[in-house]
Amino acid sequence: MSDYFSFHLENRDGEARLSRFSTPHGVIHLPNFAPVGTQATVKTLTPDDLRQLGAEIILANTYHLYLRPGTDLLAKFGGLHNFMGWQGPILTDSGGFQVFSLTHRRDIDDDGVTFRSHIDGSKHRFTPEVVIAAQEAIGADIIMALDECPPPTDRDYVARSLQRTHAWAARCQEAQTRSDQALFGIVQGGIFPDLRRQSAEFLTALDLPGYAIGGLSVGETKEQMYATLDKLMPSMPADKPRYLMGVGTPEDVLEAVARGVDFFDCVLPTRMARNGGLFTHEGRLNIRNAVYKEDLRPIEEGCTCYTCQNFSRAYLRHLFQAKEILGLRLASLHNLHFMLRLMENVREAIDRGHFAQFKTDFLARYRISNQTKRHENRLAYETRRKEKE
């Protein structure tokens, strides 16, 4: 690991780990959660809002920034930190995930992927070298190798794709010119333990400063995801941070921490908020529901977030009914506060050696949203998204 980065394991509780990852823009206390700022903003929030929420790292999407405002402009600003005014740690993905999801607009080969912009149809090509150059222009603290994220249960596809992902990881490492960015490799292998192990071993040999687990929470069941982590985690290097991409729900985060995962990113808290979905310790509620019309209580009694300290459910519902932008912001503040306080409590529980009890207590109270319903919602969302493209 370069002088710019260091990983300190501070405590363990079962497989759960308490640690710190130091980056050029600050220390990230792990386990932690990265809010997603796709287009150089965590939707509806300022960098000050994020600081006040206690966010220690945010994620931005290379695909989106590459297309708009463009990496040349970001380079002119000395990087994304200056452009968006967030001086804490940033992680960028490689852009691969977004490009591959443009099903009808991309053509993948062993050297890279050619695609058309969802904004103006213009043609572009991502290779390991291109995405590293783009991420160097963006200047995030943590950058990701280009990988392919295959359908997790299609063994033949997963096995073939794994070779490509590995070759690309090595090429990304080779292409990197900046030492002040930590390049993370991404372990793939779908739900197949032998492929996952093979991937972890290949990438471990590259001795990268951190490792992500990709290709989960992309359509498999919760049981398949947890079983995959059970088998995979012992193969992951113990002396590097471990990042589970695109996860997730409070319950998935707790299950993954219990298996040794250190950090997470997900659009869920902010996207859900913009649809009126709000986290409470009893489970999710939807503020559009008529039952909240005259409800003078905050979203959750005892919550210390700005929204709960100042506004009622009835007022929030009114803002959503009246399509007022302030509602989206207040809901986003609450949900991110919920996730970030959850991570704070997770760290404290690990440090005190009662993480298992904390997890049991949390899950006993928290009503998990119906999986079938959630799956339907995801499909509906994907369909809408593709229609928009």
Added chain:
Amino acid sequence: MSDYFSFHLENRDGEARLSRFSTPHGVIHLPNFAPVGTQATVKTLTPDDLRQLGAEIILANTYHLYLRPGTDLLAKFGGLHNFMGWQGPILTDSGGFQVFSLTHRRDIDDDGVTFRSHIDGSKHRFTPEVVIAAQEAIGADIIMALDECPPPTDRDYVARSLQRTHAWAARCQEAQTRSDQALFGIVQGGIFPDLRRQSAEFLTALDLPGYAIGGLSVGETKEQMYATLDKLMPSMPADKPRYLMGVGTPEDVLEAVARGVDFFDCVLPTRMARNGGLFTHEGRLNIRNAVYKEDLRPIEEGCTCYTCQNFSRAYLRHLFQAKEILGLRLASLHNLHFMLRLMENVREAIDRGHFAQFKTDFLARYRISNQTKRHENRLAYETRRKEKE
């Protein structure tokens, strides 16, 4: 004036007045400007944002609040202050202006006006008694009499309508039951000096705690508006605050202050912001313009607003291009800061006795937006709004 309110004239500079109006929720230093919070929120902003901007009073719309969330709900909260979390002074209009603008959905008579909701088509009736009861439930510090706002250049209509407006003002005064709300009368009379004087005299006789000037900035030219104020202002009571409704632009505010107006409200700063229009001391700019694509400067050098202290024109333009909600918020913060600092500077200039020079200097630098273009924009906006109804 009841014990809850007091008006102190502190200084004069020509016709311009420096004064203070005390209300149950705080003192308003005049001349001042009220941001508009139509639906119980100044769009995109929290009450904390407004406090930090130095806003001393905001306006809310009775028509909108009456329909949604409903005045019963507001009464249950003990009024709008508690519902929206703004504990400073609030002014509500009577709702008449909005109802009369529903051209094809309302039926006016001498007793009041029957109309259909733009939300669900439901039928309602506003009379002087109904709008006072609604405003008492909302609980604003300053409430407005029901008036009719006729086409300002149609003398016959204006003259007939004036009798109705005067009768309604007397009925509003009669209907009022709370002494902790200041009922303002609204002087009408279009662009006709004799009708304006007649209106001012009638309403002055009611000895209300404050007076508004309605029916301006509704289609007449700037020259007609200034000429109307020239003739009208000497007839307005000197010992009461004078409020010019729905105005306006920086240049109109300065011209009106020079003629003795004390306060203003207008959606312009926030609505313009949401369309990418930003105030500078050189005039307006539109941040969507390609010329700002790589502009590392703030909206205006030297501006102390949150947006200018933290973000570049290029970043703001990116947010607007990417349809990111944060852009609307940052633009709204800047424009309200601009208007509220302008009012602060106006007060200081009056106090020091060089308001005329201040006004001349400001207008020499400030490029006024083309009137024809603005008129077209207004018509386009009205058309869109009516189509939405």
